[in-house]
Amino acid sequence: MVTECCISGFQWEGTPTGKEGKIADNDTYVVGDSEKVAILVIADLFGWTFTNTRLLCDAYAAETPATVYMPDFFGGQVVDSAIIANTNRWNEFDLAAWSKRNAKDVRWPEILAVAKSLRGKYDKVGVIGYCYGGWSGFKLGGTDQDGLVDCISTAHPTWLTKAEIDTIGVPVQICAPEIDAAFTPELKAYANEVIPTKGVPYDYQYFHGVEHAFATRGNLEDEKERRAMVRAKRAQVGWMREWLCGEEGW
Template sequence: MVSDCCLSGFEWDGTPTGSEGTLASNKAYIVGPESPAAILVIADLFGWTFINERLLCDHYAKEANATIYMPDFFGGEVVDPAILKAGPPFAFDLEAWHKRNWKDVRWPEISACAAALREKHARVGVIGYCYGGWSSFQLGSSAHTPRLVDAISAAHPTWLTKEEIDAIGVPVQICAPEMDPTFTPELKRYANEVIPTKGLPYEYVFFPGVAHGFATRGDPGQEREWAAMLRGKRAQVNWMKEWLHGDGKW
C-alpha cells in the first residue's frame, strides 16, 4: 500500500528541458536525443508533471544517451507538490487514490506504452519509483514473450509482491533505502534470496540512513539525503547504459 511516506520529501528548483507529447494514448514528458535506446520512467504518485522527476529524466537522457518518456498514468490527476511543504498530517485521501490507480486499472496503459516503445526502439529500459516499482517488475516479467523490456530499475518500490519478484525475467536493479514501510525488510530479504536463483543480472543497491522517497524527493539541504539521491541516480544511469548500450548478453 501507499502510505504517508509517499507524500513526504522536498521539491527541487530547476527548469526541465524536455517537451510534452504523447506515448500510445497517454500524455508524456519526453526528453533526449533520438536514440535506439529508450527509457520508460514510471513516476511516483506526484506524477508526470512533478519537476523533480522531470529533472531526473533530463539527466537520464544526457547521461544514459537515451530517449526518455515519462507518461501520465494517473488519468490526468496531479498531486499538488505544495503538500510536501505543508507536511503531515496530509490533507490527501491516499486510500481513494489507491483505488483510482490500482494495478488492474492502470496496467493496460502501462503495458501499451512499453509496447509502443518496443516498436520504435531497439532497446527499452524501465526506471520506476514508488508506484513504478510494481509496474517495472510486471513489465520485466518472464511471462512476456517476446520481452516487453530489456532491463528494469526500481527505487523504493511500492505495491511489489513476492509473486512479481518470482516472475522477473530481465536484468533487474533495486535501489533500496534503509527505512521503507512499503519495501519491507521481509520483501528485501525475499528479493535477495530469490532473484539470484533466476540466472539474471541483479544489482541490489542499499542506501543506509535514508527513507522511502529519497531518490525523487531528497532534500538538497540534508547532506546524507542528497548524496543518496545522487548515488542512486548514478547507479540507475550506469545500469541503463550497461543493458541498453552494452552487448545485452547475460
C-alpha cells in the same frame, strides 16, 4: 490520513528541458534524441508533471544517452506538489481513493500499451520505476512478457509482491533505502534470496539511513540525503548504460 512516506519530502529547484507529447494516447514528458534507446520512467504518485522527476528524466536522457518518456498513468490527476512541504495539507490527499483509481488492474493495460509502443520504435527499452513504478516495472520485466523490455531499475518500490519478484526475467536493479514501510525488510530479504536464482543479472543498492522516496524527494540541503540521491541516479544511469548501450555506450 495519508501515510508520511507516501507524500513527504522536498521539491527541488530547476527547469526541466524536455517537452510534452503523447505516447499510446497518454500525455507524456519526453526528453532526449536517441533513435535506438528508450527509457520508460514510471513516476510515483506525484506523477508526470512533478519537477523533481522531470529533472531526473533530463539526467537519464543526457547521461545514458536515451530518449526518455514519463507518461501520465494517473488519468490526468495531478497532486499539488506544494503539499510536500506543508504537513498541514497532507489530509487534503485521499490516498485510499487515489489507490482505488490507480489500482494495478486499472492502469496495467495502459502501462503495457506504452511499453509495446516503445518496443515498436526502439532497439532497446529500459524501465525506471519509482514507488508506484516498482511493481509495474517488475511486471514489464516478467518472463510472461517475452523480453518486452531489456532491463529494469526501481527505487523504493511500492505494491511489489513476492509473485512479481518470482517472475522477473530481465536484468534488474533495486535501490533500497534502509527505512521503508512499503519495501519492507521481509521483501528486501525475499528479493535478495530469490532473484539470484532466476538467472538474470541483479544489482542491489542499499542506502543506509535514508527513507522511502529519497531518490525523488530527498532533501538536497542534507548531505546524507543528497549523496544518496546522487548515488542512486548514478547507479541507475550505469545500469541503463550497461544493458541498453553495452560496449557501444562507453
